[in-house]
Amino acid sequence: MNTTPELVLPADDGTAGLSIGRSSIVGRLFATPQGCIGGLIIAVIIAAALCAPLIARYDPLQQDLSSGGILQGVSGHHILGTDDLGRDIFSRILYGGRISLFIAGAAVALAVVLGTALGTIAASAGDWWDVVIMRLMDALLAFPVLVLAIALSLAVGRGMLGLIVAVTVVNIPVFTRLTRAQVLHINTQQYITAATAIGAGAFYKIRHHVIPNLVNALIVQATVALSFAIIIEAGLSFLGLGVQAPDPDWGVMISTAETFMIVAPHMMLAPAGAIFLTVLGLNLLGDALSDALDPRASHE
Amino acid sequence: MNVVQYLARRLLGLAVVLWLTSTTVFILLRVIPGDPVQIVAGLGIVDAAALHKLRSALGLDQPIAVQYAIWLAHLLRGDLGVSLRSGTPVVSLIAQALPITLELAALALLAGITMSVLLGVAAARRRRRIGDLLITSGALAGISLPSFVLALLSIYLVSVKLRLLPTGGFVPLSQDPAQNLKLMILPAITLGTGTAGILVRMMRRNLIDVSGEDYIRTARAKGLSPRRVIYRHAMRNAVIPYVTIAGLEAGALLSGAVITERIFAIPGMGQLMMLNIAERDYPVVQGCVLVVAALYVAVNFVIDLLYAWLDPRMAVR
Numbered sequence: 001m002n003t004t005p006e007l008v009l010p011a012d013d014g015t016a017g018l019s020i021g022r023s024s025i026v027g028r029l030f031a032t033p034q035g036c037i038g039g040l041i042i043a044v045i046i047a048a049a050l051c052a053p054l055i056a057r058y059d060p061l062q063q064d065l066s067s068g069g070i071l072q073g074v075s076g077h078h079i080l081g082t083d084d085l086g087r088d089i090f091s092r093i094l095y096g097g098r099i100s101l102f103i104a105g106a107a108v109a110l111a112v113v114l115g116t117a118l119g120t121i122a123a124s125a126g127d128w129w130d131v132v133i134m135r136l137m138d139a140l141l142a143f144p145v146l147v148l149a150i151a152l153s154l155a156v157g158r159g160m161l162g163l164i165v166a167v168t169v170v171n172i173p174v175f176t177r178l179t180r181a182q183v184l185h186i187n188t189q190q191y192i193t194a195a196t197a198i199g200a201g202a203f204y205k206i207r208h209h210v211i212p213n214l215v216n217a218l219i220v221q222a223t224v225a226l227s228f229a230i231i232i233e234a235g236l237s238f239l240g241l242g243v244q245a246p247d248p249d250w251g252v253m254i255s256t257a258e259t260f261m262i263v264a265p266h267m268m269l270a271p272a273g274a275i276f277l278t279v280l281g282l283n284l285l286g287d288a289l290s291d292a293l294d295p296r297a298s299h300e
Numbered sequence: 301m302n303v304v305q306y307l308a309r310r311l312l313g314l315a316v317v318l319w320l321t322s323t324t325v326f327i328l329l330r331v332i333p334g335d336p337v338q339i340v341a342g343l344g345i346v347d348a349a350a351l352h353k354l355r356s357a358l359g360l361d362q363p364i365a366v367q368y369a370i371w372l373a374h375l376l377r378g379d380l381g382v383s384l385r386s387g388t389p390v391v392s393l394i395a396q397a398l399p400i401t402l403e404l405a406a407l408a409l410l411a412g413i414t415m416s417v418l419l420g421v422a423a424a425r426r427r428r429r430i431g432d433l434l435i436t437s438g439a440l441a442g443i444s445l446p447s448f449v450l451a452l453l454s455i456y457l458v459s460v461k462l463r464l465l466p467t468g469g470f471v472p473l474s475q476d477p478a479q480n481l482k483l484m485i486l487p488a489i490t491l492g493t494g495t496a497g498i499l500v501r502m503m504r505r506n507l508i509d510v511s512g513e514d515y516i517r518t519a520r521a522k523g524l525s526p527r528r529v530i531y532r533h534a535m536r537n538a539v540i541p542y543v544t545i546a547g548l549e550a551g552a553l554l555s556g557a558v559i560t561e562r563i564f565a566i567p568g569m570g571q572l573m574m575l576n577i578a579e580r581d582y583p584v585v586q587g588c589v590l591v592v593a594a595l596y597v598a599v600n601f602v603i604d605l606l607y608a609w610l611d612p613r614m615a616v617r
Binding site for chain 1: 313316325328329331332441444445446453455555589592
């Protein structure tokens with residue numbers, strides 16, 4: 001599994017974040033086929049998850065254990081068929097999307113906040129803080145991601161909270177490193193020297209100069225982290241360490257489908273397709289974003 | 301800075317990271333809900349005196365700092381404790397499982413590198429043509445499909461429908477190499493596909509980046525064939541960043557192996573860890589996490605050294 005959080009640094013042309021305005025970034029983002037397709041996929045998936053109660057024709061937990069109810073194939077009544085307990089797979093995919101997207105979104109948001117704070121402290125507060133924080137990050141990076149996530153979800157307890165903690169912690173080091181590198185770079189820029197010269201305090205400089213210049217890099221990295229969070233969430237739930245049955249979750253659904261692979265392959269294809277499309281959409285969006293924010297990319 | 305100083309500094313850093321890693325593992329495995337003594341005793345025993353006796357036999361009645369010191373001292377001697385259930389030393393359980401995981405990860409890396417060099421070069425040579433589009437789209441699909449999903453889909457297609465390969469199982473390499481490889485092909489390819497996706501993009505991008513350099517133009521101008529220009533000149537420089545990513549991916553494969561082993565019923569480290577999580581045999585889980593993390597750190601260390609050797613400018617910093 002591709003479980004290495006890739007560190008995507010924006011082009012270091014000395015104008016990090018300043019050269020391109022926000023509106024033109026959106027324009028460049030959707031000028032590329034990747035940006036359009038990725039944006040469309042993610043918009044549809046988020047809308048489907050948000051509107052699940054309106055779209056779904058069945059309760060995702062409602063069972064139909066009659067012999068005609070279980071393991072039904074694709075039909076007009078059940079557009080993705082039913083599972084081993086006669087539950088409507090399409091409804092479970094929609095509600096499962098809510099769980100996956102919520103966990104991934106919450107974990108990445110937390111990782112961005114904590115990672116940015118730690119990275120800024122490491123870069124600004126100097127010697128000892130820097131050493132302690134960065135060595136701790138090294139220790140976290142020393143674990144293969146899934147193994148650390150497994151250990152964390154065991155320590156916190158199986159379930160949604162454990163998942164969020166696990167996915168957050170494995171993502172923190174990337175954001176800390178990214179922020180630290182960016183802040184160190186920004187601190188050498190003339191506008192910071194100028195701000196210092198007019199007597200600006202550390203907090204003022206962070207709020208008015210450092211954070212605005214960090215945002216672009218963080219957005220790109222957060223998109224990559226989201227796709228990665230979806231994969232880890234599904235993996236942990238597949239292993240029985242995350243969301244627990246009967247809650248609808250894509251990883252849990254694949255885990256159940258494994259048993260029925262030979263008689264009912266459609267049970268697996270639906271959640272597999274959902275995971276694939278979500279991760280693909282985020283990857284396309286991430287590629288388009290890093291190109292849109294990278295002035296060099298237009299040469300290629 | 302000379303080579304000895306450089307190595308000494310890197311080794312010291314390595315020791316610090318290993319210490320922090322092992323401490324993290326110790327803390328994480330101590331906060332897991334549930335009493336290990338109850339687990340050993342079996343949930344039936346409620347006799348307080350018997351539980352107390354067992355607790356002191358396991359050293360769990362000591363203050364946490366003392367437990368940590370004893371655990372660290374044992375760890376330094378290579379003693380990872382014994383399984384709560386069977387009493388077997390954790391080290392010997394790991395000694396059986398580790399070579400299997402290493403074989404799987406190595407085969408997956410081999411599959412990933414082979415696919416990425418062939419496809420990456422092909423895509424770079426057909427840049428912006430249909431072949432390039434197909435390969436880069438395939439690479440993106442490979443990255444977007446989690447290996448456990450790919451593994452299950454390919455079991456269904458290759459093993460159940462086409463009946464080309466077995467659905468899972470394991471035979472030791474030493475016992476029957478041919479059967480071992482037959483059983484390992486599907487796990488290695490499904491595990492290596494994500495890696496291949498990342499490396500194909502890396503290889504293509506690097507080859508395109510160096511294709512504008514003067515020495516490539518010179519090589520072309522003196523009449524070398526395109527194949528020779530790529531493999532003799534462009535590849536040499538494109539490979540430096542590629543090695544770093546390949547190294548990171550080698551570590552990531554150890555992570556992915558956990559799920560792949562579970563799906564294909566391969567008795568490696570991932571399987572050992574997952575089975576003992578289910579059994580709540582935490583000394584075994586702790587040993588597995590620790591060994592895998594140490595291995596991961598070691599792989600990254602070797603990659604760093606390799607990188608310094610490939611590009612001597614890096615080592616001086």
